Amino acid sequence: MSVSVATWNINSVRLRLPIVLDFLRQYQPDVLMLQEIKCTNDQFPANAFTEAGYPYQAVHGQKGYHGVAIVSKFPLTDISSKVFCEIPDSRHVSALLDFGQGAVKFHNFYIPAGGDEPDPAINPKFKHKLGFLDELKHWFATPDFERGHLIAGDFNIAPHENDVWSHKQLLKVVSHTPVETEALTALLEGGHGWVDLVRKHIPYDQKLYSWWSYRARDWNAADKGRRLDHIWATADIAAHTTGAEILRPARGWSDKPSDHVPVITRFA
DNA sequence: ATGACCTGTCGCACAGGA
Numbered sequence A: 001m002s003v004s005v006a007t008w009n010i011n012s013v014r015l016r017l018p019i020v021l022d023f024l025r026q027y028q029p030d031v032l033m034l035q036e037i038k039c040t041n042d043q044f045p046a047n048a049f050t051e052a053g054y055p056y057q058a059v060h061g062q063k064g065y066h067g068v069a070i071v072s073k074f075p076l077t078d079i080s081s082k083v084f085c086e087i088p089d090s091r092h093v094s095a096l097l098d099f100g101q102g103a104v105k106f107h108n109f110y111i112p113a114g115g116d117e118p119d120p121a122i123n124p125k126f127k128h129k130l131g132f133l134d135e136l137k138h139w140f141a142t143p144d145f146e147r148g149h150l151i152a153g154d155f156n157i158a159p160h161e162n163d164v165w166s167h168k169q170l171l172k173v174v175s176h177t178p179v180e181t182e183a184l185t186a187l188l189e190g191g192h193g194w195v196d197l198v199r200k201h202i203p204y205d206q207k208l209y210s211w212w213s214y215r216a217r218d219w220n221a222a223d224k225g226r227r228l229d230h231i232w233a234t235a236d237i238a239a240h241t242t243g244a245e246i247l248r249p250a251r252g253w254s255d256k257p258s259d260h261v262p263v264i265t266r267f268a
Numbered sequence B: 001a002t003g004a005c006c007t008g009t010c011g012c013a014c015a016g017g018a
Helices: A017-027 A046-051 A124-140 A178-189 A197-201 A248-252
Strands: A003-009 A031-035 A056-060 A068-072 A076-080 A092-098 A103-110 A149-154 A229-233 A241-246 A263-267
Touching: A003 A017, A003 A103, A003 A149, A003 A229, A017 A031, A017 A046, A031 A103, A031 A149, A046 A056, A056 A076, A056 A092, A068 A092, A068 A103, A124 A178, A197 A229, A197 A241, A197 A263, A229 A241, A229 A263
Parallel strands: A003 A031, A103 A149
Antiparallel strands: A003 A263, A031 A068, A056 A068, A076 A092, A092 A103, A149 A229, A241 A263
């Protein structure tokens, strides 16, 4: 049996429903985690996903902004979401997925972007981002996270110098400042430890991006990307991966693409 | 200059994204 898991910041699931359905038809992931669905639970296009073969859904939306969802070919149980920093944005949803050979807890995160100014003293959005990471660090250190978890989503941090187009030019740009990259690396390596499933298969000496700004005249030619979207797992789960892929061509799908592309991992 | 955009909202400008 082989299983694949994908994550994609879709930047409005209603606007981009046609390309999401194209992606599901073409790549057939068993689980897809979406961020920035930008709709309430009632507005989520549940029937379209059911008809596409994804009847099991965990949706945690809100009006206008943010919002996360998991759609799956396999039944989801124990669906819940957690509030971070006492700010009730829809930035997390989790569900237990039983493949018949053991259950895996899936977590879908939309970590705060952090605004423009990388200084928590003057920018409450950046303070929120650092606080969110700090709460994650404590949560992930609890005994439950020793094994059996997979986390994915838009982490809004490109941790390694080859996760951005220019390490030097982005050192003061939110998403690649040392305080952020060090916090994310501490999260990866701290607690019980996580495995970055994409970097397990695509080495750190290769430039790798999952997001390109809408502002560039030609995103492909300029290629000023960042790897903001991630899939991590506990060691017991990570041991079963067979490959990982970032779907760069999706940045050019349709005349209204998301600024993020899908990230996919495959398991034996 | 990264570089001048994209989304949803009780819209006709704004917040939030990154």
